[in-house]
Amino acid sequence: MAGDPRSPRRHRLKLKDFQDRFQRAILEGDDAILNDIPDGPRETKTNLLGIYRDAYPLRLIEVIGNDHELLRTYVGEDRFQVMARAYIESCPSQHPNARWFARRLPEFLSAREPYSRQPVLGELAALERALNDAFDGVDAPVLSMTNLTTIPPESWARLSFVCHPTAACLDVYSNVGAIWTALKAGKEPPSCTLSKDATRILVWRHDSTSMFRELTAEEAMMWEEMVKGRRFGDLCEMLAIYDDPPGAPARAAGFLKGWLEAGLLSEVVPAA
Amino acid sequence: MRAPANEEGRPPYLGFGLGLRPQHYRDILDGNPEVDWFEVISENYMVPGGQPLAILDRIAERYPVVMHGVSLSIASTQPFDEDYLDGLNALAKRVRPKWISDHLCWTGVHGVNLHDLLPFPYTREALDHVVSRVAYVQERIGRRLCLENVSTYVQFGQSEMPEWEFISELARRTGCWLLFDVNNVYVSAFNHGYDALSFLNGIPSDRVIQFHLAGHSDMVNYAIDTHDHPVRDEVWDLYEAALQRFGPVSTMIERDDDIPPLADMLDELAHARVLAEKVLGPKLHASAARPPTAA
Numbered sequence: 001m002a003g004d005p006r007s008p009r010r011h012r013l014k015l016k017d018f019q020d021r022f023q024r025a026i027l028e029g030d031d032a033i034l035n036d037i038p039d040g041p042r043e044t045k046t047n048l049l050g051i052y053r054d055a056y057p058l059r060l061i062e063v064i065g066n067d068h069e070l071l072r073t074y075v076g077e078d079r080f081q082v083m084a085r086a087y088i089e090s091c092p093s094q095h096p097n098a099r100w101f102a103r104r105l106p107e108f109l110s111a112r113e114p115y116s117r118q119p120v121l122g123e124l125a126a127l128e129r130a131l132n133d134a135f136d137g138v139d140a141p142v143l144s145m146t147n148l149t150t151i152p153p154e155s156w157a158r159l160s161f162v163c164h165p166t167a168a169c170l171d172v173y174s175n176v177g178a179i180w181t182a183l184k185a186g187k188e189p190p191s192c193t194l195s196k197d198a199t200r201i202l203v204w205r206h207d208s209t210s211m212f213r214e215l216t217a218e219e220a221m222m223w224e225e226m227v228k229g230r231r232f233g234d235l236c237e238m239l240a241i242y243d244d245p246p247g248a249p250a251r252a253a254g255f256l257k258g259w260l261e262a263g264l265l266s267e268v269v270p271a272a
Numbered sequence: 273m274r275a276p277a278n279e280e281g282r283p284p285y286l287g288f289g290l291g292l293r294p295q296h297y298r299d300i301l302d303g304n305p306e307v308d309w310f311e312v313i314s315e316n317y318m319v320p321g322g323q324p325l326a327i328l329d330r331i332a333e334r335y336p337v338v339m340h341g342v343s344l345s346i347a348s349t350q351p352f353d354e355d356y357l358d359g360l361n362a363l364a365k366r367v368r369p370k371w372i373s374d375h376l377c378w379t380g381v382h383g384v385n386l387h388d389l390l391p392f393p394y395t396r397e398a399l400d401h402v403v404s405r406v407a408y409v410q411e412r413i414g415r416r417l418c419l420e421n422v423s424t425y426v427q428f429g430q431s432e433m434p435e436w437e438f439i440s441e442l443a444r445r446t447g448c449w450l451l452f453d454v455n456n457v458y459v460s461a462f463n464h465g466y467d468a469l470s471f472l473n474g475i476p477s478d479r480v481i482q483f484h485l486a487g488h489s490d491m492v493n494y495a496i497d498t499h500d501h502p503v504r505d506e507v508w509d510l511y512e513a514a515l516q517r518f519g520p521v522s523t524m525i526e527r528d529d530d531i532p533p534l535a536d537m538l539d540e541l542a543h544a545r546v547l548a549e550k551v552l553g554p555k556l557h558a559s560a561a562r563p564p565t566a567a
Contacts (some may be wrong), residue, residue, distance in 0.1 A: 012430045015398050016349040019381045019390075026386060036393075037426045041465030042493040048463070051425040051496060052388060059387055093385040096343035096356045097315045101387070139321035166322075208323040 025049060026056050027092065060088045060101060067102040068128050070183040075121065083115065103129065120174040120192045127176055130168055130203040131210040137166035142206075143265040145257070155270070157233025161226055161256075162267035166205040169215075169223070171198035177214050206263035218242055219255050229269075232256070283371045283449070283481050286336050288541050288548075289524035297327050299534040304334065306538065311524050312367070314341040318359040325366075332367045338482070338522075339364060340451075343385070344374035346409065346419065347392050347402050350381045357412050364413065371481065373418035373451045376402070376439065393428035394438040399445075406446040418481060420451035421471075423459040423488075423497035435460070436474030443479040450475065452518065453484035454511045455503070455526075459495045468510055472517055480518045485511060485544060486526040500529035502540055508547060515551040523548065 013021065013036065024030040037045040061084045065072050072080045087108050093101045106129055109115040110122030142164065151159065175193045182189040200220040203212040215223060221242065222235050230238075232252065240248035259265050287308030292300075299305065310331060317328050331337065343356060364372060377389040392398055409417050421439060433441075443450055452475060461468035485508075487501030503511075503525065515521070523544050527537060548556050 012395065012397075013393075015347075015392065015395070015401055016381075018393060018428075018430075019349055019378060022390065022392075023381055023384065023386065026388075027384070036429045038429055040426075040463055040494065043463075045426065048425045048494065051494070052390070055388055056386055063387070093380075093387060094383055096345070096353050096379070096385055097318055098385075098387045099315065099319065134322075136319035136322035136324055139325075205322060208326070 026053055029053070057085055057088050060093065060098075061085070063098045064088075064102045064105065067132055068105065068125055070128060070180060071121070071124050073183050074124060074179065074189060083109070086112070105129070118192070119194065120176055120179065123170075123172045123174050123176040124179060126170055127172070127180055127201065127203070127212065130170055130201075131212065133168065134166040134203050134205040134210040137205060140165050140266045142263045143260060143268060145260050148260075148268060151268075151270075157231065157236070159232045160229050160269045161232075161259075161265050162269065163223075163227050163259075164204055164264055164266045166203075166210075167227075167264055168203050169220075170201050170203065172201055173198055177201060177212065180212075202264075204262070204264055211262070218251070222252065222255050223259075284336075285520050286338070286370060286522040288545050289336075289338070289522065290537055290541060291340075291524060291526045291528070292328070292331065292337075293527070293531055294324070295531045296534040296537070301327070301330060303534075305534060307335065307541065309336040309338065309370070309522065309524070311338045311340045311526075312369075314339045314360060314363055314372070315343055317367075318356075318363055328367060337367050337369050338524075339367065339369040339372045340420075341372070341374040342387075342389070343379060344409065345379040345385075346374060346376060346405050346417075347398065348378035348381055349401065350383070352405070352408070352412075357409070361413060371418045371449060372413060372415065373420055373449075373482065375422050376419045376442070377422045389422040391422070391424040391426060391428070394431040394433050394435055396432055399438060399441055402442055403445045406442065406448050410446065410448070416447055416449055418449035418451050420453050420484065421456050421460075422453070423456040423463075423495075425463055425494065425496070427464050434466075434470075434474065436471045440474060440476050443476055448479070449481045450479045451482040451484060452480045452514060452521070453486070454514055455484065455486040455488055455507050456497060458504075458507050458510050459488050459497050462495045469513060472510070472513055475517075477518050480521055483511065483514060483518075483521050483523040484526055485523065498529065499526050503543075508543070511544070512547055512551050515548055520548070520552055520556050 021030070021033045025033040034045055034049060037049060039045045040048050061081065064084045064087065075083060087105055090112070091104045091108060095101065106122045106126035109125050110119065115121050173194050175190060179189040179192065200215045201212050202215055202223065203210065205211070218239065222239060225235055225238060236249045236252045239252050289309035289311055290307050292310040292312045312328060317324055319325065341360065360372065375389045378392060379388060379390060380386045406417055419442070421435065439450065442448065457468050457471045461471060485503045486497065486499045487503055489496045489498040489501065525537060525540055525544065
């Protein structure tokens with residue numbers, strides 16, 4: 001009967017074996033499952049199974065494309081398709097939520113030939129991933145300058161700060177920030193340049209928008225130490241060792257003001 | 273089976289809803305449109321924080337919300353992802369959905385997720401397996417689960433019963449609710465050459481608490497459940513038949529690709545209201561009080 005394709009003579013696969021076989025049909029192109037599929041009323045079983053086979057990479061390419069819109073633009077559609085299929089084959093999804101499927105793409109592009117020959121590809125993917133993570137990262141209060149106005153000046157040296165939980169750093173060797181900015185604006189990206197030394201990029205969320213900016217070596221150092229819980233007085237001393245001792249407190253105050261205005265801090269820890 | 277904890281009986285009739293999509297956030301928040309309720313894709317909001325959850329909080333303050341998942345993999349022979357179930361519970365605690373649904377399918381085994389709603393043979397072994405899994409999930413989420421029939425493109429020689437018989441038995445043995453996807457019934461019936469009314473008439477009417485309507489792609493020799501078109505006439509016809517059999521059931525329209533402006537979705541939803549009024553008349557109005565929304 002139609003809708004009831006039961007067949008009394010057929011050897012019955014256990015559900016576990018059936019699912020193993022069906023999954024292999026999709027992932028590896030194994031045709032064994034076709035032995036258990038009847039032709040449809042108007043279409044061959046091979047073509048009907050093909051709907052699942054075709055949908056699998058297409059769906060995941062869409063997921064990767066949603067997370068890495070600018071990488072897709074940067075490499076062009078044809079190369080993106082090849083790159084995405086290579087990733088899908090190499091890194092099958094292991095998470096029930098497709099939101100996390102493309103997480104390993106930056107590492108994949110940095111390690112896998114031929115993409116690893118262009119470090120900017122992995123770095124652009126890493127920057128997009130960090131921005132995505134910041135977008136729906138953990139919520140937390142945002143510290144403002146007014147929260148600090150009641151603190152007496154003599155206590156400042158012993159204050160420490162907690163950064164917003166969405167704040168994250170990545171080190172890059174290419175001009176990926178400029179490339180991202182141009183792509184985002186729909187402009188022709190600059191030529192890729194590589195440097196011997198890393199540039200630190202800070203990514204975070206401010207007012208529901210993911211942001212990033214490059215840090216100078218001095219600000220990167222102060223940020224790193226601040227995140228560790230160093231007190232403000234210690235940070236000033238570290239800046240003084242770094243450069244221009246008399247100007248260090250003013251520079252430290254300037255960095256702190258910038259972080260407060262950018263919504264990068266969540267909490268001030270009072271002087272002990 | 274024993275009723276799960278916090279069993280509260282049949283969920284309320286919600287009227288006519290839409291799938292919540294980011295493209296419509298602004299119009300919903302600014303316009304308070306005439307939608308009775310929203311269905312949200314659970315996985316889209318199973319994230320640590322940020323704008324999606326903040327917007328969902330605001331919408332859940334104004335409208336009844338139903339959670340609809342795509343990753344439960346209820347028919348898989350792989351153990352459940354307990355973190356996923358924890359995440360589902362955490363989201364439910366936050367948005368207080370009227371019910372929680374997912375699909376009667378599997379999505380992968382051996383630690384791999386294919387992110388597709390995959391078919392399986394309707395055997396007694398599979399039925400026992402899914403019954404035990406539904407019971408487990410119902411205990412974990414503290415309420416009855418609602419399960420949706422999926423569109424399928426292949427059938428299996430080893431099936432021992434038609435899909436509707438499998439679903440009926442599953443509902444009878446677990447007490448789960450059913451989400452009757454009208455479009456999926458049409459698509460599967462077309463692809464497998466059976467009468468959609470056989471499916472419809474084989475489903476127990478007292479378990480269906482939600483209808484899905486959606487558009488599909490007509491590929492001439494087969495149909496694909498793409499959710500990128502308006503609802504087709506043949507699916508509206510089947511919707512009328514479903515209303516006749518099941519009575520007033522909370523109805524919503526799914527659109528996942530080529531998403532039109534909210535106004536277009538509201539027009540389509542208005543058509544569902546008109547059909548329901550035509551089929552059910554006063555019976556619809558008796559149970560169709562729109563839930564209160566914030567001013």
